[in-house]
Amino acid sequence: MRYTSRLEISAEAYRQNLQFIRSWIGPKPEISAVVKGNAYGHGISELVRIAEQAGVRHFSTFSSDEAWQVKTASNQASTVMIMGMLHLEELPELIGAGIEFFVFDFHRLEAAILAAKSIGKPAQIHLEVETGFHRTGFAERDFEKLSQMLKQNQKYFQIKGICTHFAGAESAQNHPRIRCQIERFQAAKTYFTAQDIYPEKIHTACSAATLLFPETHFDLVRIGILGYGFWPTRETFDLIKNQIGPDQNPLRRLLTWKSELMSLKQVRSGEYVGYGKSFQATEDMTLGIVPVGYSHGYGRNLSNQGQVLIHGVFCSVIGTVNMNAIAVDVSLLTQPKPGDEVILIGNQGQNEITVASFAETSHLVNYEMLTRLPREIPRRVID
Template sequence: MQHSSRLEISASAYGQNIAFIRSRIGSEAVVSAVVKGNAYGHGICQMVQVAEQAGIRHFSTFSSDEAREVLTSSAQPNEIMIMGMLHPAEIPELIEKGIQFYVFDFERLEAAIEIAQRVGIKALIHVEVETGFHRTGFDWHDRAKLLDRLRVNASILELKGLCTHYAGAETAQNHTRILEQIVLFDQFRAYFLENQITFERTHTACSAATLLFPETHFDLVRIGIAGYGFWPTRETYELIKSDLSPENPNPLKRLLTWKTQVMSLKIVESGSFVGYGKGFQAKRDMTLAIIPVGYSHGYGRNLSNTGRVLIGGEFCTVIGNVNMNAVAVDVTDLKNVQPGDEVILIGNQGDKEITVSSFAETSEMINYEMLTRLAARIPRIIVD
């Protein structure tokens, strides 16, 4: 059985992106591949394989189910770090499997301590501190109590990392706030060092911070969107553009190409309404290509009458409302379009390209949202 569309994932593009990140951070810091959100829509199983080929041996997930998928997909002895959700009942299994996880409140810390004592295996933890993001992390006023719990339980806790998360490093208007966070994080680091508590690694940098704030690189950087070939924002690119080589002004390469095919053709007379409701009325006799992809696949309804695809190397506009499983596009001015012809939803065809950011321009979705909406059931195929 074949699916109505497929996603092609370029291993060579990922390798180029990691090489570019390496050129920014040097050879010492660990690159952790962030694979939350089904690897930003690229598929965790596929991206673990691709990342391993690029030399990555550290993976960051949001939740425990993602961590298990990384574990089962790994062909190498990788480090796996959960940055967000896990259930207390899962902690024994996580400890036994050597999966690392954030502790950002005393409830989780105490659970890790109690279970590590019970199973007789050290819990591999990353202590997240609150520096201004105001979502998760130990507050500055908790530092003495936190220090005491870490010191008293040193025999059953392995302190893999001290970390924080920045509140919008990709946007210049947030940079004063980011600089304040960096100062507070440094105060946390100094406090623990003064009290003889050391961590294996220090890490704070997401993709944007890695690109814009060299002082945040420390021992490990958490690379998400940049690894997949996208700038965190256009503003991020503009802020570092002057540092880039004129021979390679856009060093991040998109991994993902989304392909489908023409399912059928429909002749529509002038004055006819197309699809559900009255969202589009033909102003001339038209030929429409019906494409077997819709909002159930991640091609959002907000692309109705605005989205574009590539057929025969030409842009074709979505006509009418995007349906659950299909869209219609205008091929009136194309010659010899046939059922089975290739359709590019994201990617290149000839000298033209449909970018993920083009969806943002027409639908007000950011890259991250568009990518993570891609249905998990669409086949992901690794290509060179």
């Protein structure tokens, strides 16, 4: 079966990004590859294969369905950790499979104890504590009750970790808040140690905290966007670039998005192109029709804004992005023809369309643009 576009995922680029991360954090902390959002649009099964070949043995997901995808794709019996959503009725199966999960409220903790009792196998849990993000996590007022429950039911679980989530470490304006969170987490860790509760791993760092707050590295860092070759924000890079060289970028994008010209169309000066009147030709033009539209993740807000590469030349999107197609100006190309390769994201010749430029044009952050790429687009790993 042939598709209208395809994604190529570079294993070599992923290895290079891991090398940079390891050089930054040193030999001790374990790296957990965060694969939520279909591995940031790269494909969970593809990313797990690439990561395990590169030596990664720990994966973080948001939800239980993602965790099962990792389990299915893994060839190395890697650790799988759910940071967010699971259904309580799934707990016996998750515990039986050895899948680890965050516990951030008493409802889930009580359900985990009951499930562990029912199958005769301890749950592998991570205690998430509230330090100022105010989304999930046990608050300080819960600590006494929590420690009592843990002691009374210790045969029903293994405390694999204690953790928290930072509220925007990628932005300097949030850093006073992040430092307060770090202090609160240290106090929580000290409290549980005093109660003789010793988690196996301590972990707090996302990609941005890994780069900017070395005191958050502890035993494990949860690496998302950084592993895929992107800085959490431009500001994050600006804050560390003097440490790596202002003209150096050690990260490489994994993803290339390709399609092809479907057909060509001659348009005369004065004619409107596509739906409505968003574009009127001011001269005779040749348009190329590319079979990718907003149903494929190429947003309507790229209408009259986006660019693609054909023959190594930037070609502008003309008119409104349709559900399944875009029109691009190929007037400057020499003998364009149906079947010619079209680069939506990636390199062609001496030019490149980066995810950052793509995202800025469409007013999306990298994270949002990547995770909007539909699962149906075929993904192929290249070395």
